[in-house]
Amino acid sequence: AQSVSQHNHHVILSEAASLELGCNYSYGGTVNLFWYVQYPGQHLQLLLKYFSGDPLVKGIKGFEAEFIKSKFSFNLRKPSVQWSDTAEYFCAGMDTGRRALTFGSGTRLQVQP
Amino acid sequence: GAVVSQHPSWVICKSGTSVKIECRSLDFQATTMFWYRQFPKQSLMLMATSNEGSKATYEQGVEKDKFLINHASLTLSTLTVTSAHPEDSSFYICSPHRGGLAKNIQYFGAGTRLSVL
Numbered sequence: 001a002q003s004v005s006q007h008n009h010h011v012i013l014s015e016a017a018s019l020e021l022g023c024n025y026s027y028g029g030t031v032n033l034f035w036y037v038q039y040p041g042q043h044l045q046l047l048l049k050y051f052s053g054d055p056l057v058k059g060i061k062g063f064e065a066e067f068i069k070s071k072f073s074f075n076l077r078k079p080s081v082q083w084s085d086t087a088e089y090f091c092a093g094m095d096t097g098r099r100a101l102t103f104g105s106g107t108r109l110q111v112q113p
Numbered sequence: 114g115a116v117v118s119q120h121p122s123w124v125i126c127k128s129g130t131s132v133k134i135e136c137r138s139l140d141f142q143a144t145t146m147f148w149y150r151q152f153p154k155q156s157l158m159l160m161a162t163s164n165e166g167s168k169a170t171y172e173q174g175v176e177k178d179k180f181l182i183n184h185a186s187l188t189l190s191t192l193t194v195t196s197a198h199p200e201d202s203s204f205y206i207c208s209p210h211r212g213g214l215a216k217n218i219q220y221f222g223a224g225t226r227l228s229v230l
Contacts, residue, residue: 046218100159101157102159103158105156
């Protein structure tokens with residue numbers, strides 16, 4: 001069965017600290033992976049996506065993620081977080097047959113000024 | 114990015130009443146519509162998938178007679194929560210799928226927060 005897991009449920013960082021949020025997937029076949037951000041009271045926004053090619057993917061707002069096939073991981077990173085990065089972050093994988101997304105449980109990031 | 118309009122953004126209703134949520138893709142044709150649900154402090158879970166002109170396919174555990182989905186056109190899909198109960202209180206999000214070259218890109222509505230009293 002396809003699944004996506006996020007092990008960090010709540011992360012608290014100070015501004016300028018580096019961020020890494022874990023995401024592991026369990027998929028058969030072609031893997032399409034995504035990171036979404038949900039700011040308080042707002043809808044999901046796509047941060048970045050991986051379909052194929054370069055395993056290091058750069059997204060918006062200075063985020064990047066690395067697809068490591070051997071570890072079944074797609075961790076999200078940012079070298080220096082800002083207070084405005086406070087949000088909920090979701091890793092998701094796509095069933096390329098149905099196109100539906102399977103989301104991880106989410107990680108709440110709280111950045112303290 | 115594509116424009117997705119979802120209404121209402123927030124609705125409060127009495128137990129036993131029905132609520133209709135609309136989702137429109139404003140600048141593209143959505144051959145497929147996904148409906149997700151997000152309970153407080155939980156992740157999004159797929160409820161159902163609908164293709165334009167066809168009956169929706171529901172995920173296990175989702176009652177098709179309770180959550181009526183209509184996808185009559187390529188730009189509009191509706192989700193009706195019938196005889197709503199407090200346990201249906203949740204955040205409902207639509208995600209139209211445009212197909213073609215952008216077939217693996219997902220877009221989301223802003224969501225509808227349903228509170229059933």
